[in-house]
Structure formats: C-alpha cells, structure tokens
Amino acid sequence: MSTTTQAPQAGSTRQGVEPPARFDWMQVVRHTLFACLCGVVCGFASIVLCLFVWAARHLFERAPWLIWLLPVMGVVQLLMYRWWKLPLNLTTDAIIEKMRAGDHLSALLAPGILFSTGMTILAGGSVGKEAGALQIGASLGTTIAKPFRLHNILRCENHDDAYEINRYIASTGMAAAFSALFFAPLGSCMLVLELMRFTQLQYVTSMLIACFIAFLISNHFGIGDVINAVPVPAASWRIIGVCIVIGIAAAMAGSVFAIAIRLLQALTMRIRHNYFVWVIVSGLLFAVLVTVFGWWRFTGSGGEMLNDVLNMPDLSADFAIKMLLTVLCLGMWFKGGEIMPAFCIGGLLGSACFAMTGTDPLFGAALGSICFLAAFNRCPMSAVLLGCEIFGWSMFPFLAVGVAIAFLFGYPVGMYGASIDVLARSGWHRFFSNIRASVASNEVHDDAGFIDFVMAAGSALQHVAGSAMIAAQSEAIREQRRRHRHQDKDEHSAEHKIR
Structure with missing residues (x-):
C-alpha cells in the first residue's frame, strides 16, 4: 500500500513531510572530474587491451600449433578467476545484470578479463575483445570513483543512493571504454543507456564527457577497431x-x-x-x-x-x-x-x-x-x-x-537479456500521457511554456524508468519461477524412475 505526501500549504506546520531535494554544486564538480578522469583512464585501458590482443593474435598466426593449448588456457583462466575470488561464470551478461541491480564490481575484474581474453585469442579461440572492454570499463569506473565520494546531485536527506551511484559509475566507465575501442562516443553512450534500460538518463552528461575524452585519446593514437567504410548507394x-x-x-x-x-x-x-x-x-x-x-x-x-x-x-x-x-x-x-x-x-x-x-x-x-x-x-x-x-x-x-x-x-530476449524491450512493455503510453496531463494542467492556469514542457518530459521519463525497473524485476521473478518449475519436474521424474 502506497501513500502520497502532499506539499504543505503556506504557514502549515505539518510534521513528517520530506524536505525537498537540495542541489549540490560540489557534487557537480566531483561528477565532472570523475567523468574526465574516467575518460582518460578508460581510453588508455582500451589502447592497452588492443595492443595486448593484437600481440596475442600475431603470435598465434606465427605458431598455429598453439590451438592445442586452448584447453590449457581455459583452465588457467578459471584458476586465475578462482584465485582472485571472481565467479567462474562471470560473463558480460552477468556483469550487466550486476550493474542493473546496483551491485559493486571488483577491481580485479579489469585485469582478469584482460588476461583471459588475451589467452583465449593466443590459442585461436573465436572470441572478441569488445565485450571485454565493456567489463574493463565497468570495473575501472567503479574503482576510479572511490576517492570522489559521489552522490546524487539532487541530494535528499536520509536517502541511500549507493545502488544508483554503483550503476552510474560502472555505466560511465563501460561507455568510455567502448567509445575508445570503436571511435564511436554517441553509439557507445546509447548502448550503455539501452543496456541499463534508460535508468541512467540523469547522468548522460557525465557519460558523454567520458566517452568523448576516451574517443579523443584513442583517435589521437589511432589504436582501436578500424572498420573499413563502404560506398553508399543512392536511395531507391x-x-x-x-x-x-x-x-x-x-x-x-x-x-x-x-x-x-x-x-x-x-x-x-x-x-x-x-x-x-x-x-x-x-x-x-x-x-x-x-x-x-x-x-x-x-x-x-x-x-x-x-x-x-x-x-x-x-x-x-x-x-x-x-x-x-x-x-x-x-x-x-x-x-x-x-x-x-x-x-x-x-x-x-x-x-x-x-x-x-x-x-x-x-x-x-x-x-x-x-x-x-x-x-x-x-x-x-x-x-x-x-x-x-x-x-x-x-x-x-x-x-x-x-x-x-x-x-x-528478432527474438525479444537477446544476449544481454531484454533491454529496450522491457521499457517498451512497461508502457511508453505512460510517458506521453504524463506529458499531456502536465501540459494540459498548466494550460488551465495559463502558464504552460517550453521550460514547463521539458520539466514535464523529464518527470515522465523518470516514471518510465521506474516502471521499466519494475517490469525487469517482474521478468526476473517469472524466470525464477519457470526454473523452479523445471527443477520440480526433474525431481519428480527422478523419484518416479527410482520407484
């Protein structure tokens, strides 16, 4: 059961009303510095990843017999993850799920996936380094943010924003590393926003700053994934x-x-x-x-x-x-x-x-x-x-x-789960209906304007993001129930066979 708290009238002395959010200029400075540092570090990290993987690939091309060491490389990867207390099934999909949940990521994830990706490619494995860059960026973003003590720019008393900040710092690093790798700051920022189901819209400025700084660094050195352009035909x-x-x-x-x-x-x-x-x-x-x-x-x-x-x-x-x-x-x-x-x-x-x-x-x-x-x-x-x-x-x-x-x-659930599909199922009609309702309300008082429309759109986007999180949680619950049903069926069939 939910209750809504209304703002008190002038002169009211009602108790228990939550104080309004406070704009923290110091946090603005900290967020900007974090974004700049994150872009620099992730840009150079992307360059290191490229050089490491290129060296491994060239070595394999000179010694193709290394392919028979692929099982050994796989075992070494798992032993390294176990030694560093990282889950053995830690894939990019699992990292994204941790980020969506606001979990803290280990600093050892960055060197772990760097060495592991290099070992797989050294033995000829058919894997890429780009999703590894996503993991490296998320880990570095989490690590870099520690001394900045970041909080939401709009501070509310007695509000724990740890999970929100964990998502934000990992998302910023992830977008920056991918931007440096593909020389694509806009697409990289949008990719992470879609993977996070647009829950990080309020931090898009910091993410873009980090993406463009990382892009400028990698573009300066010319190290990244260079993909050839093609002639574009006339539209018909x-x-x-x-x-x-x-x-x-x-x-x-x-x-x-x-x-x-x-x-x-x-x-x-x-x-x-x-x-x-x-x-x-x-x-x-x-x-x-x-x-x-x-x-x-x-x-x-x-x-x-x-x-x-x-x-x-x-x-x-x-x-x-x-x-x-x-x-x-x-x-x-x-x-x-x-x-x-x-x-x-x-x-x-x-x-x-x-x-x-x-x-x-x-x-x-x-x-x-x-x-x-x-x-x-x-x-x-x-x-x-x-x-x-x-x-x-x-x-x-x-x-x-x-x-x-x-x-x-395409199938509605991709490699990284449902991304924008969850947002679509949560109801874009809420977004537009919230805007229409707010603007219509203000038109009654003759004070609707462009700024009012923008504020209404921002508020509606927050509602959509919240509903998307609820839809994602419901989807996870349904998936757990399906797994439990399958496990129960397997147990019943096993008992039947024993009898």
Whole structure:
C-alpha cells in the first residue's frame, strides 16, 4: 500500500513531510572530474587491451600449433578467476545484470578479463575483445570513483543512493571504454543507456564527457577497431527492399546466435556443474574442428574477416562456420567477447544475401553487420548510431530501416537479456500521457511554456524508468519461477524412475 505526501500549504506546520531535494554544486564538480578522469583512464585501458590482443593474435598466426593449448588456457583462466575470488561464470551478461541491480564490481575484474581474453585469442579461440572492454570499463569506473565520494546531485536527506551511484559509475566507465575501442562516443553512450534500460538518463552528461575524452585519446593514437567504410548507394525503393531482406535474415541469425550461446551455457550446467570439464571439452573439440576442416581463418575475433568482406564480396555460407565456432567457445565458458564476432557473422551474412538481393555485396556486408548486432543484443538505437559513426552518416536511412526490421523480427530476449524491450512493455503510453496531463494542467492556469514542457518530459521519463525497473524485476521473478518449475519436474521424474 502506497501513500502520497502532499506539499504543505503556506504557514502549515505539518510534521513528517520530506524536505525537498537540495542541489549540490560540489557534487557537480566531483561528477565532472570523475567523468574526465574516467575518460582518460578508460581510453588508455582500451589502447592497452588492443595492443595486448593484437600481440596475442600475431603470435598465434606465427605458431598455429598453439590451438592445442586452448584447453590449457581455459583452465588457467578459471584458476586465475578462482584465485582472485571472481565467479567462474562471470560473463558480460552477468556483469550487466550486476550493474542493473546496483551491485559493486571488483577491481580485479579489469585485469582478469584482460588476461583471459588475451589467452583465449593466443590459442585461436573465436572470441572478441569488445565485450571485454565493456567489463574493463565497468570495473575501472567503479574503482576510479572511490576517492570522489559521489552522490546524487539532487541530494535528499536520509536517502541511500549507493545502488544508483554503483550503476552510474560502472555505466560511465563501460561507455568510455567502448567509445575508445570503436571511435564511436554517441553509439557507445546509447548502448550503455539501452543496456541499463534508460535508468541512467540523469547522468548522460557525465557519460558523454567520458566517452568523448576516451574517443579523443584513442583517435589521437589511432589504436582501436578500424572498420573499413563502404560506398553508399543512392536511395531507391529497391534498396529499401534490400534493407528489409537483410534485416529479416539478420533477425533470424542474430536470434539463433544469442539463444544458442545462452542455451549451451544452461545445458552444460544442467549436465555437469564443472566449468573446468567444459573448457577442456570445448577446447579440444574446437582444435579438432579447425585442424580437420582447415577453418584457420575463422579463429580469432573476426575483425580481419570483417574488413576482408567489406573489401571483397563473400557469397558463401561462412557466417554459419564462424557462428558455430563462436558459440562453441562462449557457450562453454571461455572468457572473451561476442561483439566483434557478431559484427563478423553479420557482415558475412549480409554479403551472402547478395544472391537474394542482387545489390552491392559490400553495402550488404556493412548493413548486415549492424542489423545482426541489433538483433543479437536488442539495442537498436545504439546499433544505428554505431553504424553511422563507423560507416558514415549517409548510411542512416538504410540502417534505420534494416535495424528496425531486425529488431521487430528478432527474438525479444537477446544476449544481454531484454533491454529496450522491457521499457517498451512497461508502457511508453505512460510517458506521453504524463506529458499531456502536465501540459494540459498548466494550460488551465495559463502558464504552460517550453521550460514547463521539458520539466514535464523529464518527470515522465523518470516514471518510465521506474516502471521499466519494475517490469525487469517482474521478468526476473517469472524466470525464477519457470526454473523452479523445471527443477520440480526433474525431481519428480527422478523419484518416479527410482520407484
């Protein structure tokens, strides 16, 4: 049962009324300094990650026999995580769930995922470093914020904002590291906002400051994921049809990719809850498949393959091979990222769609990589922004159509759970109805204006974010209930077999 507290009238002496929020200028300064420092540190951390992974990849290319050490690398990763008291199943998905819950992240997560990603790529594993950059940024943001003693800029007495601040500092670091890696500050900021279900809107200024500083640092040194641009065709109904076809294909493939990884992880834990066994099995199986079938070019993150297909058309079904090897690595608990492999798979798929569309396969590869990402992680707005920052803003109309189709036709739960889908289910009509109600109320008193509309929109967004959190919690509760029902059924079937 909830109660609403109304503001007292003039001269009222009612007790128990909460004091209004106080604007803290000192916190504004602290937040700004934190954002600047976070951008600098995460920018250089992204450069270190790139150099470390590039060195590991070049070493593997000179010594391909290292692929037989992949099971050993997996065991070493798990031992390192156990030594540093990090959960052995700590994936990017798990980190994002911790951030949504406002949990504190370990400072050892950054070196842990750095070394683990390098070890997997050193042995030829089909993983990327981009999701690793997300984890590194979240860990560094949490660590950097400690001396700043950050609180909400609008301070309320007796209000604990620890969980909110934990989400904010991790989100800022995550966005900054990703921005430095892809040279895409706008798309990176939007990606984290979507992953956090827009609960961090009030901190978007700090996040953008950190993103642009990290971007400037990586851009100055020229170290990051450089993806080749492609020629953009003139707009026509035929090209729009191509965008729709590639969007549908990316929706199907991206959904299968995300479901396959999550399903394989759940299946391995259902069969035997031992991560060491599964990295050994998958490492050996991966090495055998690559050696027997000669799939050497499918090892690694796939960044080189993506640039190759953006320069030279690839009309084969190679995207299925890359998807299989990536699912095998990530689904069986090797450490690493899934974003660059997703770009690579989408690029190969978009190029292969040339057989159906008959258009420029290079344009199809660029469009397919972004559409596949949107279907895979369920973050459409960031996918469009990333695509524009990578391939040029002239791609915007085609990306908007393709990504919209991929998002609409894709499975509603992606690799990182439901992101903007939860916000949509929580009811955008609340947002617009709150704005209309507030403006209509002020029009009665003849004092509605632009500033009033902006304030009403901000208040409505807070209501939407709150309802999104409630929807996310309800979704988690439903998922737990489904798991309990499955466990009960398994127990009953086991008892029946014993009898």
